Amino acid sequence: MEIKKISENKKHFLDLLLLADEQESMIDKYLERGELFALYDDGLKSVCVVTQESDDICELKNIATYEKWHGHGYGSKLLRHIFAYYKDRYKTMLVGTGAVPKSLRFYQKNGFEISHRIKNFFTDNYDHPMFEDGVQLVDMVYLSKAL
Ligand SMILES: CC(C)(COP(=O)(O)OP(=O)(O)OC[C@H]1O[C@@H](n2cnc3c(N)ncnc32)[C@H](O)[C@@H]1OP(=O)(O)O)[C@@H](O)C(=O)NCCC(=O)NCCS
Structure with missing residues (x-):
């Protein structure tokens, strides 16, 4: 298994x-300024993007992760790789997600704790209603982890 930091042709990973x-226009807001990591294990399996939000955060x-390889x-x-990668640069890592139990579980299992909520984030910022596990995404739930 290998995790690479990708600096060029980031749009190559758009399908993941x-x-x-x-919504691609939302990805465009952070992809260039963010740092992209790709995990390969006999081929590409997962990606993630991390942005700087302040000196500490x-x-x-x-x-x-490709659906076939979930779980x-x-x-x-x-996540473990980026926690180690950023631990000397930032104090805190945030993540925002829909109020969907599966997603919250994934982050909590990996050491994030629920922090705050941004009301109507998904309905205000996306051009169409979105659903996950049959639940409409409305508020953004923020979780945080001390690095
Ligand atoms: C969330 C996601 C990145 C997790 O990646 P992964 O490679 O499956 O992660 P892991 O195998 O390390 O962890 C699996 C855990 O993720 C959670 N999870 C969230 N969504 C899941 C899904 N669709 N399928 C399986 N597990 C999921 C479960 O809690 C699971 O824990 P469990 O094994 O104890 O049940 C992946 O499910 C995914 O790509 N989902 C679609 C994209 C997405 O919604 N990303 C943002 C999440 S807010």
């Missing part, structure tokens, strides 16, 4: 990025 954030903007530990391995 769209699994976590289905970074934010995980996108993380996705094989790749997402958690990528």
Whole structure:
């Protein structure tokens, strides 16, 4: 298994990025300024993008694993890699997600704690209603982890 930091042709990974954030115009807001990591294990399995939000704070903007490979530990391995990669640069990592139990569980299992909520983030910022596990995404739930 190998995790690479990708600096060029980031749009090459759009198919994976769209699994976590289905509107390309929203991905365009963070992909260039963010740092992109790709996990390979006999081929590409997962990606994630991290941005700088202040001197002390970074934010995980996108993380996705190909559907066929969900539940094989790749997402958690990528998180462990970026925690180590950023621990000397930032104090805190944030992540925002829909109020969907499966997603919250994934982050909590990996050491994030619920921090705050941005009301109507998904309905205000996306051009169409979005659903996950049959639940409409409305508020953004922020979680944070001390690095
Ligand atoms: C969330 C995601 C990145 C996790 O990646 P992964 O490689 O499956 O991660 P791991 O195998 O390390 O962890 C699996 C855990 O993720 C959670 N999870 C969230 N969505 C899941 C899904 N669709 N399928 C399986 N597990 C999922 C479960 O809690 C699972 O824990 P469990 O094995 O104890 O049940 C992946 O499911 C994914 O790409 N989902 C679609 C994109 C997305 O929604 N990304 C943003 C999440 S807010």
